[in-house]
Amino acid sequence: MDGKYKGLKGYSSLYFEKIAILGVGLMGAxxxxxxxxxGITAKICxxxxxxxxxxxxxxxxxxxxxxTTLSGLAKGADLIILATPVGTFEKLAVEISPFLKQGAIxxxxxxxxxxxxxxxxxxxxxxxxxxxxxxxxxxxxSGMKASSDILYKxxxxxxxxxxxxxxxxxxxxxxxxxxxxxxxxxxxPEKHDEIFSSISHLPHIAxxxxxxxxxxxxxxxxxxxxKGFKDTTRIAGSSxxxxxxxCLLNKENITSHIGIYIEKLNAIxxxxxxxxxxxxxxxxxxARALRKKxxxxxxxxxxxxxxxx
Amino acid sequence: MDGKYKGLKGYSSLYFEKIAILGVGLMGAxxxxxxxxxGITAKICxxxxxxxxxxxxxxxxxxxxxxTTLSGLAKGADLIILATPVGTFEKLAVEISPFLKQGAIxxxxxxxxxxxxxxxxxxxxxxxxxxxxxxxxxxxxSGMKASSDILYKxxxxxxxxxxxxxxxxxxxxxxxxxxxxxxxxxxxPEKHDEIFSSISHLPHIAxxxxxxxxxxxxxxxxxxxxKGFKDTTRIAGSSxxxxxxxCLLNKENITSHIGIYIEKLNAIxxxxxxxxxxxxxxxxxxARALRKKxxxxxxxxxxxxxxxx
Numbered sequence: 001m002d003g004k005y006k007g008l009k010g011y012s013s014l015y016f017e018k019i020a021i022l023g024v025g026l027m028g029a030x031x032x033x034x035x036x037x038x039g040i041t042a043k044i045c046x047x048x049x050x051x052x053x054x055x056x057x058x059x060x061x062x063x064x065x066x067x068t069t070l071s072g073l074a075k076g077a078d079l080i081i082l083a084t085p086v087g088t089f090e091k092l093a094v095e096i097s098p099f100l101k102q103g104a105i106x107x108x109x110x111x112x113x114x115x116x117x118x119x120x121x122x123x124x125x126x127x128x129x130x131x132x133x134x135x136x137x138x139x140x141x142s143g144m145k146a147s148s149d150i151l152y153k154x155x156x157x158x159x160x161x162x163x164x165x166x167x168x169x170x171x172x173x174x175x176x177x178x179x180x181x182x183x184x185x186x187x188x189p190e191k192h193d194e195i196f197s198s199i200s201h202l203p204h205i206a207x208x209x210x211x212x213x214x215x216x217x218x219x220x221x222x223x224x225x226x227k228g229f230k231d232t233t234r235i236a237g238s239s240x241x242x243x244x245x246x247c248l249l250n251k252e253n254i255t256s257h258i259g260i261y262i263e264k265l266n267a268i269x270x271x272x273x274x275x276x277x278x279x280x281x282x283x284x285x286x287a288r289a290l291r292k293k294x295x296x297x298x299x300x301x302x303x304x305x306x307x308x309x
Numbered sequence: 310m311d312g313k314y315k316g317l318k319g320y321s322s323l324y325f326e327k328i329a330i331l332g333v334g335l336m337g338a339x340x341x342x343x344x345x346x347x348g349i350t351a352k353i354c355x356x357x358x359x360x361x362x363x364x365x366x367x368x369x370x371x372x373x374x375x376x377t378t379l380s381g382l383a384k385g386a387d388l389i390i391l392a393t394p395v396g397t398f399e400k401l402a403v404e405i406s407p408f409l410k411q412g413a414i415x416x417x418x419x420x421x422x423x424x425x426x427x428x429x430x431x432x433x434x435x436x437x438x439x440x441x442x443x444x445x446x447x448x449x450x451s452g453m454k455a456s457s458d459i460l461y462k463x464x465x466x467x468x469x470x471x472x473x474x475x476x477x478x479x480x481x482x483x484x485x486x487x488x489x490x491x492x493x494x495x496x497x498p499e500k501h502d503e504i505f506s507s508i509s510h511l512p513h514i515a516x517x518x519x520x521x522x523x524x525x526x527x528x529x530x531x532x533x534x535x536k537g538f539k540d541t542t543r544i545a546g547s548s549x550x551x552x553x554x555x556c557l558l559n560k561e562n563i564t565s566h567i568g569i570y571i572e573k574l575n576a577i578x579x580x581x582x583x584x585x586x587x588x589x590x591x592x593x594x595x596a597r598a599l600r601k602k603x604x605x606x607x608x609x610x611x612x613x614x615x616x617x618x
Contacts, residue, residue, distance in 0.1 A: 087586070136535045156533070198526050199533050203541040206515060209573035211596035216569055217507050222603055224465070224508050226445050231540040232512040236600040240593035244586050251581055258578045260525055262571055264518035269567045272560055277396070277553050284549035287520035291545040294531055 014175050016041040020077035022092055024048050024057050024066075026139060027109045028083030029147035032062050034180045037149050047073045048084075057144055074099035079176075082108035087245030089116060093123040102127040105169045107176075109135055111196060111242075112249040113160045113189035121164055129169035132160040132189060134196070135182055142239040150181075157182035160189045197253030202261060204243055205254070207236040323484050325350045329386035331401055333357050333366050333375075335448060336418045337392030338456035341371050343489045346458050356382045357393075366453055383408035388485075391417035396554030398425060402432040411436040414478045416485075418444055420505060420551075421558040422469045422498035430473055438478035441469040441498060443505070444491055451548040459490075466491035469498045506562030511570060513552055514563070516545035 019035060021028045024046040032044050046063040047070065048054050054066035067073040074080065074096050082089050089110060100106070106124060110116070113132050121130040137155040139146050157177040161170050174184050187195070210233050214221050247254055264283075271279035328344060330337045333355040341353050355372040356379065357363050363375035376382040383389065383405050391398050398419060409415070415433060419425070422441050430439040446464040448455050466486040470479050483493050496504070519542050523530050556563055573592075580588035 136533070138535075138537075156535075194526075195530050195533050198523055199530050199538050200535060202522065203519060203538050205574070205577050206519060207541060207600075208593050208596040209570060209577060210512060210515060211599050212573045212576075212592060213511065213566065213570050214507055215595065215599055216573070217503075217566070219599065221504050221508050222599065224445070224504050225603060226447075226465075226509060228447070228544045229508050229512050230603065231543050232516060233600055233603075234540050235537045236593075236596045238597070240590045240597055243593055244589035247577075247581050247589055248584055248586060251584075255578060255581055257522065257526070258574055258581075260522050261518060262574060264521045264525070265514070265567055265571060268514050268518060268556075269564060272556050272564055272567075275557055275560075277557060280553035280556055281549045283521060284517050284545075284552055286524065287517040287545045288547070288549055290520050290524055290528065290531065291516075291542055294534060294539065294542075 014040050014172070014179055016079045018043045018045060018077045018079075020045050020047065020073045020080045021063065022047045022073070022080070022082050022096075023084030023088075024054060024063060024144050025083065026142050026144065026146050026151070027135075027137075028081070029057065029062050029144035030137075030149065030151035031081060031083060031109065031180075032057075033147060033149035034152055035176075036061075038179055040176075040179065041079075045073055045077070053144065062144060062147070070096040071099045074101070074104075076101065078104050080104060080106045082106070082110065085239075085242045085245045086110040086112050086116070086249055090119055090123070093120050097123055097125055097128075100125055100128045104128050105172055106130045107133050107173050109133065111200065111246050112193060113158075114193040114250060115189070116249060117160055117162060117189040121162065129166040131165055131169050131173040133173055133177060134158045134160070134192065135177060135180075136200075138238070141237065142242070152177070153181035155182050157184050158192055159184055159186050160192050161186060162189065193250050194253050197250050198257050201243075201246055201250055201254050202257045204235050204238060205247070205258065206261065207233045208243075211236045323349050323481070323488055325388045327352045327354060327386045327388075329354050329356065329382045329389045330372070331356045331382070331389070331391050331405075332393030332397075333363060333372060333453050334392065335451050335453065335455050335460070336444075336446075337390070338366065338371050338453035339446075339458065339460035340390060340392060340418065340489075341366075342456060342458035343461055344485075345370075347488055349485075349488065350388075354382055354386070362453065371453060371456070379405040380408045383410070383413075385410065387413050389413060389415045391415070391419065394548070394551045394554045395419040395421050395425070395558055399428055399432070402429050406432055406434055406437075409434055409437045413437050414481055415439045416442050416482050418442065420509065420555050421502060422467075423502040423559060424498070425558055426469055426471060426498040430471065438475040440474055440478050440482040442482055442486060443467045443469070443501065444486060444489075445509075447547070450546065451551070461486070462490035464491050466493050467501055468493055468495050469501050470495060471498065502559050503562050506559050507566050510552075510555055510559055510563050511566045513544050513547060514556070514567065515570065516542045517552075520545045 019041045021032055035041055044063045046054050046057055046066040057063045117132040124130050135152050135155050135157040137152045159174055177184050268283055328350045330341055344350055352373045355363050355366055355375040366372045426441040433439050444461050444464050444466040446461045468483055486493050577592055
């Protein structure tokens with residue numbers, strides 16, 4: 001940690017003159033609330049498509065100001081955070097780039113990294129640094145009204161530097177998420193996308209598809225849904241806009257992982273068709289043992305046990 | 310309701326001399342605790358494979374007595390409840406049948422009905438009545454140590470009479486589950502199996518398969534699981550013995566519904582491969598709207614909103 005951080009206990013000089021948030025939804029507004037609580041910025045400004053929503057955010061002191069132009073938003077900002085659906089990042093980076101001030105750090109809260117990180121860092125003007133970040137937090141509701149200053153507290157935050165990443169900017173972004181209350185881990189953009197395709201993107205797709213199965217058979221059956229069905233499909237309440245972007249930007253991993261999922265379902269299907277109780281028990285036992293291990297982790301306090309979306 | 314029920318408020322004469330429970334696991338032991346609390350029986354006796362477990366249940370007053378022979382268990386029992394894995398019901402019914410007393414009612418807590426109900430009623434001696442029941446309650450843990458006197462409270466209980474069902478026995482079984490705190494509904498055995506294949510059996514299979522996907526890719530990825538993944542796979546902690554039986558006894562519905570699930574996953578997969586954001590949004594929007602409706606139901610108090618497994 002260098003001498004730049006001041007004011008916050010444990011982070012000798014973590015301070016920003018102006019934080020600019022692109023997209024003041026669940027993630028952006030929760031970020032705004034968390035940094036305001038920390039007192040590590042003089043000003044928080046928002047940018048979004050809907051001026052009425054931004055005005056509401058200002059009235060409710062989620063943000064201090066807002067701009068409907070990216071040139072206005074970028075002016076004087078030393079931290080810019082992308083919190084719109086991940087499919088808009090590239091376009092926004094192109095548009096804001098000419099207005100970014102020297103030394104500014106651009107980061108994000110996107111669920112996909114991979115090639116997007118290289119694209120975004122390539123779009124930064126000289127002297128402006130991009131650092132990719134993905135706080136693993138969320139809700140099945142979206143929008144700023146669902147935001148909370150503790151959304152990120154206790155969450156894991158993955159930071160994805162490349163060989164080109166400025167080390168001071170990297171340390172600042174890590175210190176920022178750590179101050180917000182996250183457990184920060186570093187992964188390559190590629191490894192990040194492989195992991196989260198399997199453990200997060202695939203389950204979202206599976207939940208959407210499961211609901212659509214019942215709708216096709218008979219939507220009167222929803223009335224009989226128990227806690228098991230409700231838990232299994234809770235994340236089907238997530239934003240279609242955000243999740244369609246994620247699917248398209250992490251296409252290779254996700255198509256491969258849907259394929260493996262269908263294979264595993266077909267393995268069970270074959271055992272059922274063959275009336276093989278032994279085959280089913282083997283599949284289910286394996287899954288149950290691994291799930292139980294995760295549950296034990298969930299109920300303990302060990303540091304590697306993560307408890308956010 | 311006839312004059313047979315006495316003692317319990319609202320159920321003028323719901324009373325059994327001896328309740329015999331086959332299988333004192335999560336479901337059987339929870340049933341024992343619930344009926345003891347109601348005071349509607351003089352004696353609760355258990356039967357199971359493991360004498361040590363039965364002795365523990367007796368020491369802890371979950372049951373009053375136990376038998377390792379079905380002839381001993383059946384002696385004097387006026388209510389016999391099958392609470393072992395559903396795949397054992399037919400064999401147990403064959404074995405206990407010669408020892409059942411006239412007027413006894415045999416019921417169950419199994420998750421599959423369909424042809425099994427007709428098989429079981431056909432195995433009853435003259436003057437002994439079978440009534441199929443399925444309380445929609447459970448936990449991701451199994452065994453009597455996870456049992457609770459409130460497991461069934463507020464749950465839906467499906468009762469599945471056929472044209473052959475004795476109407477007095479049917480009313481007794483309905484009154485029993487109602488007294489325990491369930492909301493009782495009647496369905497044909499066939500409709501029951503179609504509904505629960507889609508809304509319960511398929512999600513269990515999906516959860517087991519999902520865990521096995523991660524295990525195949527890399528079991529180190531479990532460390533990154535968030536709340537979404539944990540909720541989606543919670544029911545993969547369920548008993549492989551019970552769930553393999555369910556899969557085999559509800560084979561036709563389940564194979565058909567796994568097929569529809571794979572179709573829905575393939576529809577999403579195709580949209581991803583074609584980079585069709587519109588196609589994805591359509592699939593996800595449809596699912597989200599239906600899931601949200603279910604959630605609204607969950608948070609209201611209307612009677613049709615059911616909140617158990």
